[in-house]
Amino acid sequence: MSILVTGGAGYIGSHTCVELLQAGYDVIVVDNLANSREETLREIEAISGKSLTYYSTNLLDTNGLDQVFENHTIDAVIHFAGLKAVGESVEKPLHYYETNLLSTIQLCKAMERHGVHKLVFSSSATVYGIPEQVPVHEDAPIQALNPYGRTKIMIEEILRDLAATDEKWSISLLRYFNPIGAHKSGRIGEEPSGIPNNLMPYITQVAVGIREELSVFGDDYPTEDGTCIRDYIHVVDLALGHLKALEKLEETSGAQAYNLGTGNGYSVLEVVAAFEEASGKTIPKKVVERRPGDAPVTYADASKAERKLGWKAERGLGEMCEDSWRWQSHRAKQLAE
Numbered sequence: 001m002s003i004l005v006t007g008g009a010g011y012i013g014s015h016t017c018v019e020l021l022q023a024g025y026d027v028i029v030v031d032n033l034a035n036s037r038e039e040t041l042r043e044i045e046a047i048s049g050k051s052l053t054y055y056s057t058n059l060l061d062t063n064g065l066d067q068v069f070e071n072h073t074i075d076a077v078i079h080f081a082g083l084k085a086v087g088e089s090v091e092k093p094l095h096y097y098e099t100n101l102l103s104t105i106q107l108c109k110a111m112e113r114h115g116v117h118k119l120v121f122s123s124s125a126t127v128y129g130i131p132e133q134v135p136v137h138e139d140a141p142i143q144a145l146n147p148y149g150r151t152k153i154m155i156e157e158i159l160r161d162l163a164a165t166d167e168k169w170s171i172s173l174l175r176y177f178n179p180i181g182a183h184k185s186g187r188i189g190e191e192p193s194g195i196p197n198n199l200m201p202y203i204t205q206v207a208v209g210i211r212e213e214l215s216v217f218g219d220d221y222p223t224e225d226g227t228c229i230r231d232y233i234h235v236v237d238l239a240l241g242h243l244k245a246l247e248k249l250e251e252t253s254g255a256q257a258y259n260l261g262t263g264n265g266y267s268v269l270e271v272v273a274a275f276e277e278a279s280g281k282t283i284p285k286k287v288v289e290r291r292p293g294d295a296p297v298t299y300a301d302a303s304k305a306e307r308k309l310g311w312k313a314e315r316g317l318g319e320m321c322e323d324s325w326r327w328q329s330h331r332a333k334q335l336a337e
C-alpha cells in the first residue's frame with residue numbers, strides 16, 4: 001500500500017514515516033520544508049533501511065499536488081503539514097488560516113479528483129481549550145483559545161462535512177496531546193527554530209547549554225505542586241497510532257475523532273525532575289508569571305482509541321525524557337562539528 005504523508009519531514013511526520021516503512025508501506029512525502037530539513041528524510045531511510053519518494057511541493061500548489069497523485073497510486077493520506085506555533089498564529093492569523101485551511105482543502109480536492117478517500121488528519125488536544133473535566137473525552141466541549149486552535153476546529157468541521165457527502169470517505173481526526181521524545185536511534189527528533197515554545201525542547205536546550213534557564217510559567221495553579229499538568233506522549237507511540245488509524249480506515253466510513261494520549265498527567269516540575277533523572281543534568285529554573293491561555297490540567301481519556309483502534313501508548317515519561325535527551329545531545333554534537 002502507498003501512503004502519501006504530507007509534512008513527512010517534520011517532527012511527528014518523520015517518526016511516522018519510519019514506522020510506515022518498517023511496516024512495509026510505500027511512502028511518498030510532500031513537504032515544502034517550511035519547518036524541517038531535507039536531511040531528516042535521509043535519516044528516515046537510514047533508520048528504516050528503506051527508501052521513500054520525496055516531493056518539495058507546497059500543498060497550496062494545485063498542479064504540483066496533481067502531479068504527485070498522477071505519479072503514484074495512492075491508497076491513503078496522512079496529513080501532518082501545517083503551521084503549529086500558537087503565539088505566531090495570534091500575530092499572523094491570515095498566514096495560519098491560509099496555510100492550514102487552504103492546504104487541507106486543496107489536498108482533499110486533489111484526493112477527490114484522483115479517487116482517494118482515506119485520510120488521517122493531525123488534530124490536537126488544543127480543540128478542548130480549557131477542559132471543564134479531566135480526563136478529557138472526545139465528546140467534551142470544543143473551544144479555541146487562539147487562531148491555531150481555531151484552524152484545527154475548522155478543519156475538523158470541514159472534514160466532517162466532506163465525509164457526509166459520500167460514504168467512500170473515511171477520515172480519522174487524531175487529537176494529539178503533548179508529543180515529546182524521539183526515535184531511539186537519536187537520529188531524528190524535534191528541532192524548533194528560534195526560542196522553543198514548548199516545554200520539552202526548552203528543557204533539552206537548557207541541558208545542552210543553548211538556553212540559560214527554564215522559565216516555569218506559574219506555580220499557583222490548583223495542582224499538587226502548583227504547576228500545570230499535561231498528558232505527555234512519546235512520539236513513537238503517537239506514530240504507531242497513525243498506523244492503527246490507517247488500518248481502521250479500511251473498514252469504516254465517515255469521520256471519527258480519537259484522543260491520542262497516555263491518560264496520565266504530569267506537572268511541569270515532575271517533567272523537569274524526570275528529565276534530570278534521565279539525563280543526569282541539572283536544569284536551572286525560575287518561576288515566572290502564568291502564560292496566558294494555559295489550561296491548569298489536561299489529560300486524555302484515551303479509551304476510545306484503545307477500544308476502536310486497538311492502540312495504547314506504551315512508553316513512560318522516563319523513556320520520553322531519555323529519548324529527547326539522546327536526540328538533543330546528538331544534534332548538538334552534529335551542529336558543533
Ligand code: NAD
Pocket residue numbers: 006007008009010011012013030031032033034035036057058059060079080081082083084099103122123124125176177178179
Ligand atoms: P512540524 O512543523 O515539525 O511538521 C510539519 C511539517 O509540515 C513541516 O515539515 C513543514 O515543513 C511542513 N509544511 C508546513 N506547511 C506546508 C505546506 N504548505 N506545504 C507542504 N509542507 C508544509 O510539526 P509537527 O510537530 O510534526 O506537527 C505535525 C502536525 O501535528 C501539525 O499539523 C500540528 O499542528 C499537529 N500537532 C502537533 C502537536 C505538537 O505538539 N507537535 C500537537 C498537536 C497537533
Ligand code: WQD
Pocket residue numbers: 084086123124125126177178179197198199200202214215216217218227228229230268291294
Ligand atoms: C506544557 C506546560 C506550560 C514552556 C502546546 C500547544 C498545543 C499542542 C501541544 C499543537 C504548560 C509549561 C512550557 C516553558 C513552561 N500543539 N511551560 N515553560 O501548551 O500544553 O500545548 O503544544 O497542537 O496546541 O498549545 O504545551 O509544551 O507549550 O507547555 O513552564 O518554557 O509547560 O505552561 O503548563 P501546551 P507546552
